[in-house]
Amino acid sequence: MESLELLLGGLVHVAQPSYLLYAFIGCALGTLIGVLPGIGPAAGTAILIPVTSALDPTGSIIMLAAIYYGAMYGGTITSVLINTPGEAASAVTCLDGYEMAKQGRAGPALAVAAIGSFIGGIVSTLGLVLLALPLTRLALTFGPPEIFALLVVGLSMVTALASRSVVRAMIAALIGLLLAQVGVDPVMGMDRFTFGRLELLDGFNIIPVVMGLFGITEILTNAERKAGAIFAPSVGSLYLRKEDARASAMPIARGTVIGFVLGLVPGLGSMIPTFLSYAVERRVSKTPERFGKGAIEGVAGPETANNAYANAALIPLFTLGIPASPTTAVLMGAFMVNGLVPGPSLFVDHAAFVWAVIASLLVGNVILLILNLPLIPFWVRMLRIPYPILVTIILCFCVIGVYSVNNNAFDIGVMLAFGIVGYLFKKLDIPAAPLVLTLILGPLMERGLRQSLEMSGGAFGIFLERPLTLGLLSVAAVVLLSSSLRIFRTVKADSEV
Secondary structure, eight states, rough: OOOOOHHHHHHHHHHSSSHHHHHHHHHHHHHHHSSSSSTTHHHHHHHHHHHTTTTHHHHHHHHHHHHHHHHHHHHHOEEEOOOOOOSSSTTTTTHHHHHHHHTTTTTHHHHHHHHHHHHHHHHHHHHHHHHHHHHHHHHHHHHHHHHHHHHHHHHHHHHHHSSHHHHHHHHHHHHHHHHHTTTEEETTOOEEEEOGGGGTTOOHHHHHHIIIIIIIHHHHHHHEEEEEOOOOOOOOOOOOOHHHHHHHHHHHHHHHHHHHHTTTTTTOOOOHHHHHHHHHHHHHOOOGGTTTOOTTHHHHHHHHHHHHHHHHHHHHHHHHHOOOSSHHHHHHHHHTTTTTSSHHHHHHSSHHHHHHHHHHHHHHHHHHHHHHHHHHHHHHHHTTTHHHHHHHHHHHHHHHHHHHTTTTTTHHHHHHHHHHHHHHHHHHTTOSHHHHHHHHHHHHHHHHHHHHHHHTOOOTTTHHHHHHHHHHHHHHHHHHHHHHHHHHHHHHHHHHH
């Protein structure tokens, strides 16, 4: 009951015209990012952080969150129309969505995706409302050892599941931890690894780092592919027949549950819920042979799971301060830029802000539904922009955006340098997400570790004496060990073939 009262207060707060406008702009930009292949939600959100820097923290996060879940839906349009997912989570939609488009039924495919995304997003947001306060109250009982152990758990999950190789993911995480040491020591107050550069006294600014790792990297990789103009077929009628509605009802319900549950697990990624939903629908179907040939259930279930996951992935971020995906890691960076630290203290120190943002998720999903159904023909026309023109606009936007944050050309150099790092990571199959997460969470982990050691007089036994801390560290060890064993078995099986 208390959560519902707080949510109503948040709805009143977010009903201000300016916040509604920010949510609308975020949904529109997010959908555009999802529509344009090769950008993706993480890169798009990172690129657009400077756009929100002039807004107040509430408006900034409302717009960025809308960009995030808008991009998760936008990838559906290209999956259905041109068999090219705008982002990875929409890849499975190509299997039946594109087949429906070839049969002249692109409209129903896009309509059921929009409706399913709306239902999944709304239900997941209500789940956030119900779980927020219980998880926050639990986390508020944590001391420095528990906080340190919790951050280790989050990073172990993301690191273990971010790549096919745990070693590569660990390399990225360690690089991020090393970069997190740059700046002023949080205890001693002395410079570390700044090499006389005043710009590095506060460490690496997260905005140029994420824009480089995601935005510039995508520009470089897509330029290498020599992408050209895209031409899409017509959409046709968006009308859903009665049999389409009946066939989609249960896949939407199952996709909502799958996306919500898996969104609570940090590090799974958005592809797993969509592919799992598709597999479930094919398994329960009485006519599985229709899948891959234009079955509307193959669009409804995965697309619902996609947006249910996107909203549910915000629960660990808001309540525990653990990003569940690269995009939520970028969002966490935006929180930090605005002087806010996601986690249990956020609900205590900035209650009005956090409930306004949660309420905006409900409003944003309504806007997304209203925005996308009538504007699908417009998004199709956007696909016809020649990629060389598009990439030039994006690059100029990146440079101007990074410079405008601190009016400092040094940040442009940082962005370009991390763009090259991200490009090399792509070539070496090293995931960028662990680097971003450890760069953001590294100072918090260091503070928790050093405060814990101060409490114990320098004895590491404090992590073994506290049951909750020991349990959390055990979970992290199990996650890393199980991932290593799984990959070892995969490599061994491949070598025997």
